[in-house]
Amino acid sequence: MNESWQTAEIPGPKKASLIVKPEIADAIIRRAKRPILIVGHGILEYDVEGKKLIDCLIALARKGNIPVVVTASTNREFLSRDFKPAAIMPAVDISNRLTDPVWKGLDGKDPYDLAIFVGLPYAMESTLLSGLKHFAPGVKTMTLDCLYQPNASWSFPNSTIKDWAESLKGIVSNLGD
Amino acid sequence: MSKNGVNIRIQDLKTDGAHLRDLNITIGSVLRDTWEEKQGPTPFPSLTTLRSWDKRLLNRYKPFYMPFCDLCCLCTYGKCDLTGKKRGACGISMPAQQSRTVLISACIGAATHTSHSRELLTYLTEKFGRDHPINFGDVGIEVEAPITRLVCGIKPTNLGDLESVLDYCESQITQLLAVTHTGQEGNNLDFESKIFHAGMIDHVGMEVADIAQISSLNFPRADPEAALVDLGLGTVDLEKPVILVIGHNVPPAASIIDYLRDNGLVSAIEVTGICCTAIDMTRYSSKAKIIGPISWQLRYIRSGVPDVIVIDEQCVRTDTLEEAALIHTPLIATSEKNCLGLVDRTEDSVEDIVEGFVSGTVTGALILDPEKVGAVAVRTAQALSPKRKKKGTIPSKEQLVEFAKKCTQCMLCRRACPNDLPLPQAIKAAAGGNLSGLDEIYDDCLGCGRCEPACAQKIPVHSLIVSAADKKTREDTYCLRTGRGPIRDVEIRKVGGPIVLGEIPGVVAFVGCANYPKGSREVAEMCMEFAKRRYIVCTSGCSAMSAGMFRNEEGKTAYEQYSGAFEAGGIVNVGSCVANSHIAGAAIKIASVFAKRPLRGNYEEIADYVYNRVGAVGVAWGAMSQKAVAIAAGFWRLGIPVVVGPHGTKYRRMLLGRADREEDWYVHDARTGDKVYVGPVPEHLFFAAETKEEAMVMIAKLTMRPNDTSKGRANKLAHYIDLHKRLVGGIPADVSLFVRTRADIPLTMKDEIERHLAGQNWTERPIPDPTLLPRMIHKRV
Numbered sequence: 001m002n003e004s005w006q007t008a009e010i011p012g013p014k015k016a017s018l019i020v021k022p023e024i025a026d027a028i029i030r031r032a033k034r035p036i037l038i039v040g041h042g043i044l045e046y047d048v049e050g051k052k053l054i055d056c057l058i059a060l061a062r063k064g065n066i067p068v069v070v071t072a073s074t075n076r077e078f079l080s081r082d083f084k085p086a087a088i089m090p091a092v093d094i095s096n097r098l099t100d101p102v103w104k105g106l107d108g109k110d111p112y113d114l115a116i117f118v119g120l121p122y123a124m125e126s127t128l129l130s131g132l133k134h135f136a137p138g139v140k141t142m143t144l145d146c147l148y149q150p151n152a153s154w155s156f157p158n159s160t161i162k163d164w165a166e167s168l169k170g171i172v173s174n175l176g177d
Numbered sequence: 178m179s180k181n182g183v184n185i186r187i188q189d190l191k192t193d194g195a196h197l198r199d200l201n202i203t204i205g206s207v208l209r210d211t212w213e214e215k216q217g218p219t220p221f222p223s224l225t226t227l228r229s230w231d232k233r234l235l236n237r238y239k240p241f242y243m244p245f246c247d248l249c250c251l252c253t254y255g256k257c258d259l260t261g262k263k264r265g266a267c268g269i270s271m272p273a274q275q276s277r278t279v280l281i282s283a284c285i286g287a288a289t290h291t292s293h294s295r296e297l298l299t300y301l302t303e304k305f306g307r308d309h310p311i312n313f314g315d316v317g318i319e320v321e322a323p324i325t326r327l328v329c330g331i332k333p334t335n336l337g338d339l340e341s342v343l344d345y346c347e348s349q350i351t352q353l354l355a356v357t358h359t360g361q362e363g364n365n366l367d368f369e370s371k372i373f374h375a376g377m378i379d380h381v382g383m384e385v386a387d388i389a390q391i392s393s394l395n396f397p398r399a400d401p402e403a404a405l406v407d408l409g410l411g412t413v414d415l416e417k418p419v420i421l422v423i424g425h426n427v428p429p430a431a432s433i434i435d436y437l438r439d440n441g442l443v444s445a446i447e448v449t450g451i452c453c454t455a456i457d458m459t460r461y462s463s464k465a466k467i468i469g470p471i472s473w474q475l476r477y478i479r480s481g482v483p484d485v486i487v488i489d490e491q492c493v494r495t496d497t498l499e500e501a502a503l504i505h506t507p508l509i510a511t512s513e514k515n516c517l518g519l520v521d522r523t524e525d526s527v528e529d530i531v532e533g534f535v536s537g538t539v540t541g542a543l544i545l546d547p548e549k550v551g552a553v554a555v556r557t558a559q560a561l562s563p564k565r566k567k568k569g570t571i572p573s574k575e576q577l578v579e580f581a582k583k584c585t586q587c588m589l590c591r592r593a594c595p596n597d598l599p600l601p602q603a604i605k606a607a608a609g610g611n612l613s614g615l616d617e618i619y620d621d622c623l624g625c626g627r628c629e630p631a632c633a634q635k636i637p638v639h640s641l642i643v644s645a646a647d648k649k650t651r652e653d654t655y656c657l658r659t660g661r662g663p664i665r666d667v668e669i670r671k672v673g674g675p676i677v678l679g680e681i682p683g684v685v686a687f688v689g690c691a692n693y694p695k696g697s698r699e700v701a702e703m704c705m706e707f708a709k710r711r712y713i714v715c716t717s718g719c720s721a722m723s724a725g726m727f728r729n730e731e732g733k734t735a736y737e738q739y740s741g742a743f744e745a746g747g748i749v750n751v752g753s754c755v756a757n758s759h760i761a762g763a764a765i766k767i768a769s770v771f772a773k774r775p776l777r778g779n780y781e782e783i784a785d786y787v788y789n790r791v792g793a794v795g796v797a798w799g800a801m802s803q804k805a806v807a808i809a810a811g812f813w814r815l816g817i818p819v820v821v822g823p824h825g826t827k828y829r830r831m832l833l834g835r836a837d838r839e840e841d842w843y844v845h846d847a848r849t850g851d852k853v854y855v856g857p858v859p860e861h862l863f864f865a866a867e868t869k870e871e872a873m874v875m876i877a878k879l880t881m882r883p884n885d886t887s888k889g890r891a892n893k894l895a896h897y898i899d900l901h902k903r904l905v906g907g908i909p910a911d912v913s914l915f916v917r918t919r920a921d922i923p924l925t926m927k928d929e930i931e932r933h934l935a936g937q938n939w940t941e942r943p944i945p946d947p948t949l950l951p952r953m954i955h956k957r958v
Contacts, residue, residue, distance in 0.1 A: 012247025127826035131243035
């Protein structure tokens, strides 16, 4: 269940807990005081039961009132859906800022306590999550990708698209409760 | 500069105070100095000489660590878990361990180039003599070794002079490697400073190699019209015997070409190459052909086309001997650094070695004499080609489908693929006769072959990909302008002003390996986009090949479409890996030749000039190797930012600026001594982009410098904003950080930028004469 997607990416002593059901992710998000969602270009490749993954993430951001940082050229797709991200930033840049304990966030209010990643290239996301695992003790991390990321605090196991889509739908739906 | 041994013998000397008899004094060397320029403050810098300069940069660009592994396993105390704030048994912290690992990589890279340089120099010195001049002919190059002059404070005039330069490099690399021993350095930023030092040494080593081979082997001498040479799998004449050379050190390949010339066989045999030896042999003979970057090794060998494979050093697949045996092609290893377990046949006769190869009793040999390699390779290819009939191991279409039917969809091939390519899906389709998925994967495949040992069904996955793309490989016919070497002083004088003032928006150098996230094509597209925008585009190594492996709508490659001159809109291939030194050299020459800053042993001042004024950016889109780290580090110390692709995060740390921290972006105004805010320019020193689009926007942003005139800043901003609008969407949120006065606003965007600034609390600010060095302030208190 908790094998890295890339076979050789053997995790270290500290590795991600599994999100085995949507309620876990839902509880993590609800518990967070200052979550942030970081969205990479990979989300444009996936459909969730006939809908684009991006639509699911917009619903998640709206229901959870989570600011969204878009990386690379993902911004256009959000704008075309009348959703204005909180910031457009490279993934390395936002990750670096999250390791700064005195950074007060994009709105200058308070540091974030939960960073949710989705849609970055697997290896790049893995290294960025490693950076946060080691150097951002105040920030928990979660990945919403369908592949297990051992360097996150929480991750889905390697999942089929169908199972993963069900889980995402569940998370969004639960947040509305 | 010249180095000579001196012996003094005193038989009998009587003075008032002493009586000396039979005294012999031997002095190893005396440097004969003929360079009139005054020696600068830091000739032959040691590990700490430039530490304060490094700290200035590192204070702005702090490492953002991304540990690739949570453990340290370098000594028998370990493995030590360094997670979070834990320390190892030796006391090392995770930040120090990460920087230490990067230093080890940089040392490997610097040692590799310097060792290559030493091997080449020894060969050329034996062949041409120590007095052979370093001379590029009558092409207007007075500063022929800018990095060596800057770092070492000497002006080499002949091959012999370069020996002492390499002595210095070797001593520094030894000390740097010693730093990484358990219980030496413990501070992460001191490790970082030493990484910069390794990079600087690497650039010296590279420069020595390339100026030595240009001077001795008649390579193009700063020629903007260097020959256009064939590039691609489809350029090889399959009717002829074919020799393949792989690696970086050109003497064996050159001797093959010499043998062909001497025996009237130039048009009878195809000499083809992969990686940097390929580029360098086309600098030696434009008849030679380049197959492609390092990732083309498996596909070309398995095609069965090469009748003989000659390997030298660096970036050669370590399973080449096994792959060669499968196509019944003998392999000749030519470097002490890469013997592959082969028997040393250097002293054997050419006839005996060829006979063993042709009869099939011997599959490979180590031959450490380049001249003998030339004779053996050619005669073997001639004799073996009719027997082998180019038989390879790529399956036919029918075999491909049969292999695909064995697939159990276990996904292990995809999980082994660095680019996470959808192999299971493509193989499933292939089992049903649809090869389009595999054909598409060919374009993005790195050629690493990791998918094959992962497959429990023993499906030769990589060969399936190559088979499906058979038509593409046959049509793989491009061209590349071979490496021209350095930039002429006259070119520097011409573009120095427009670059420093910002009117040429920047110099963008595409360098390095082929570990691309989405194939070669992205490099070609980026090169052409920036050339079209009138940046000066440089290329080298495998990236130079990738830049040529794409044709535009008119059917032209980048090198056919754009000039090879160091000018706005030029695409300048400097050459192989070691020719990267000419890109750094051009930046240095802008400071010395154009701006007349003292060059000799004056590293800090020149780097300060380059950092604040020369809008250069390096792009290593597929950086893979330790050499790439060293090359990048050499650019970092000069203040030149480097952008890598997403795989670049595996280098364990970035050097990122914080645009939101105003206090980080002050410089001294050299005219007044005031501290002036200049905005985050350049924002990062080492940055990994997620996509080509993100990279292009960042490249345009990173060319901005504090010294830009308003006209120049407006030009740079216009490109940054335009690329951002086109590739990301909208005006960049940080544009107000880069507009210093209203005159900086691009005319065509005036209204929308002014509207944007109005909402940002923006005010005008002065444009200083920028420096990070207090000693450069003219005003005396």
